[in-house]
Amino acid sequence: MNTKTEIKIYDTPILLAESMAAGFKKICDEVILKKGKINIALSGGNTPKLLFEVLAENYRNEIDWRSVNFYWVDERCVRPDDSESNFGMTEKYLLNKIEIPVENVHRVSGENEPEEEAIRYSQVLKENLTIENNFPRFDLTLLGMGDDGHTASIFPDQMEILDSNEICAVAVHPVSGQKRITLTGRVINNSDRVYFLVTGKSKSDIIKIIFEEKNGYLNFPAAHIELTNGELNWYLDKEAFGQSG
Ligand code: 6PG
Numbered sequence: 001m002n003t004k005t006e007i008k009i010y011d012t013p014i015l016l017a018e019s020m021a022a023g024f025k026k027i028c029d030e031v032i033l034k035k036g037k038i039n040i041a042l043s044g045g046n047t048p049k050l051l052f053e054v055l056a057e058n059y060r061n062e063i064d065w066r067s068v069n070f071y072w073v074d075e076r077c078v079r080p081d082d083s084e085s086n087f088g089m090t091e092k093y094l095l096n097k098i099e100i101p102v103e104n105v106h107r108v109s110g111e112n113e114p115e116e117e118a119i120r121y122s123q124v125l126k127e128n129l130t131i132e133n134n135f136p137r138f139d140l141t142l143l144g145m146g147d148d149g150h151t152a153s154i155f156p157d158q159m160e161i162l163d164s165n166e167i168c169a170v171a172v173h174p175v176s177g178q179k180r181i182t183l184t185g186r187v188i189n190n191s192d193r194v195y196f197l198v199t200g201k202s203k204s205d206i207i208k209i210i211f212e213e214k215n216g217y218l219n220f221p222a223a224h225i226e227l228t229n230g231e232l233n234w235y236l237d238k239e240a241f242g243q244s245g
Contacts, residue, residue, distance in 0.1 A: 004227065004230065004232060005231075005232045005233075006232070006234070007234045007236070008233070008235050009237070009243070010235065010236070010237050010238070011237070011238055012237060012238075013047075013050055013200075013237050015237075016050075016199060016235050016236070016237050017051045017053070019235070020195065020197060021054040021055050021058065021059060023195075024051070024055065024059075024140075025059055025062055027139070027193065028064065028067075028068060029063075029064075036067065037069060038067060038068055038069065038139045039069045039071065039128070039129055039139050039140075040068065040069065040138065040139065040142070041071045041072065041073045041138045041141040041142065041183065041188075041191070042070055042071070042073060042086070042090060042142055043072075043074065043086070043142050043143050043144045043152065043197075044072070044073075044075070044076070044085075044086025044089055044090075044144075045086075047197045047199055048089075048090075048093075048142060048197065049089065049093050051142075052090065052094035053093055055094055056093065056094050060098055060099075065098050065099055065100040065101075065104075066099075066100070066104070068104060069128070070090070070095075070100070070104065070106065071124075071138070072086055072087065072106075072107060072108050073141060073142070073143060073152045073183050073188070074086065074152045074153040074180055074181060075108035075110045075181050076110055076178055076179075077111075077114050077117075077179040077180060077181065078110050078111070078178075079111045080107065080109075080111065084178070085110055087108070087110070106124055108121050108181050114170040114179045114181060117181055118166070118168040118169060118170050121181060122166065122167035122168045125167055125168075126167065132190060133228060135186050135190040136187060137190050137191065137192060138187075138190075138191040138192065139192050139193070140192065141188055141195070142197060143188070143194060143195070143196045143197070143222075144196070145198045145206070145207075145222045148174075148206075148220075149210070149221060149222050150220075150222070151196070151221050151222040151225060152183055152221075153173070153182035154182055155171060155172075155174050156220060158172070158174075159221065159224075161182065161184050161185060162184070162185030162186075162221060162224045163186065164184040164185070166184055167183070167184060167187055168181055168182065168183060168184065169181070169182055185221075185225075189224075189225060189226060190227075190228055190229075190230075191227060191230050192231070193230055193231045193232075193233065194225060194227060194231070194232050194233065195235055196222070196225070196233065196234045196235065196236075198234065198235070199236070199237040200237070200239050200240055201239040201240070201244075203240040204239060204240055204242040205242075206220055206222070207236065207240055207241060207242065208242055210223045
C-alpha cells in the first residue's frame with residue numbers, strides 16, 4: 001500500500017459512522033472554502049446508511065449543503081423508486097432530510113437503457129468536474145467493499161473495468177445478472193480522497209488477504225484502489241478487521 005494510505009479501526013459501525021460524518025463535515029468545509037463547492041461520489045449498499053443517518057441527524061444545519069454536489073459511484077439499473085436503487089436509498093436516509101438544491105443531486109438514471117446512460121453520465125461528469133490526468137476528479141469518493149472483494153460495481157470477473165479508458169461502464173452482477181452503471185477504476189483512482197467504509201465479519205477474510213497482500217490479493221477489485229495523487233482511507237469496524245469482542 002502506498003504512503004498516503006490510512007487505516008482506522010472502530011469498535012462499532014456507529015462509532016465509524018460518527019467519525020466519518022465528522023470527517024465529512026471537515027472535508028466539505030475545507031473544499032467549499034477553497035473552491036466554492038464540493039463534488040462527492042457516493043456508494044450504495046447498506047454500509048453508508050448509518051453515515052447518512054448521522055449526517056441527517058447531526059449535520060443538517062452544520063454543513064453548507066447548497067455547495068455540496070452529489071454524484072454516484074455506481075447505480076443499479078432499476079427505477080429510482082425501486083428498493084434496489086442506490087439513489088432511492090440515499091434519498092430516504094439523507095436527501096429528504098437536508099436542504100440540498102435538487103440541481104446539486106446528479107443521479108444515474110438507472111431506468112434508462114444502460115449503455116446510453118453510461119455515455120450520458122460520463123458527459124455529465126465531464127461537464128461538471130475538473131478534468132485532471134484526462135479523467136474527472138472527485139473531491140471525495142466513498143466506497144464500500146462486497147463480500148467478494150468488489151468495489152463500486154467492479155466485480156472480480158470484470159477486472160477490465162478497472163483499467164478502462166471510459167469514465168463509466170456497464171457492469172453485470174455476477175450472481176443476480178443485474179446490470180449496473182459504474183465509475184471505472186481510473187476515475188475512482190483519480191479522486192482527491194477516497195474513503196472505504198467496511199463493516200461486518202463477512203468482509204474480514206478478504207480484508208486480511210488484501211491488507212497482507214496474500215497470494216491472489218490482486219484478484220479482488222478493491223485491492224486496485226490506489227490513488228494517483230490523493231489520500232486513501234480505510235475505515236473498518238473491528239469485525240471487518242478480524243477482531244472480535
Ligand atoms: C452497490 C455498491 C457496492 C457496495 C458494496 C458493499 O451498489 O452495491 O455501491 O459497491 O458498496 O457491495 O455493500 P454493502 O455496504 O451492502 O456491504
